[in-house]
Amino acid sequence: MPLIHVTLLDGRSPQEVASLGKALTAAVHETLGTPVDAVRVIVEETSPTRWFVGGTSVAEQRSGPS
Numbered sequence: 001m002p003l004i005h006v007t008l009l010d011g012r013s014p015q016e017v018a019s020l021g022k023a024l025t026a027a028v029h030e031t032l033g034t035p036v037d038a039v040r041v042i043v044e045e046t047s048p049t050r051w052f053v054g055g056t057s058v059a060e061q062r063s064g065p066s
Helices: 014-032 058-063
Strands: 003-009 040-046
Touching: 003 014, 014 040
Parallel strands: 003 040
Antiparallel strands: none
């Protein structure tokens, strides 16, 4: 049973997240032949203040230079 765990920044609509879950499930089914009902997808959303790239939060990067 494949498990896909995706972490995204907050801000996507429920429809976008659902579409991602369906697309990932279909990709696993088509690629590996896994039955659709055996594919698990977890979508976790996190705040830009808790996501760091190069030691700087995405929130800080979005706000521009200090």
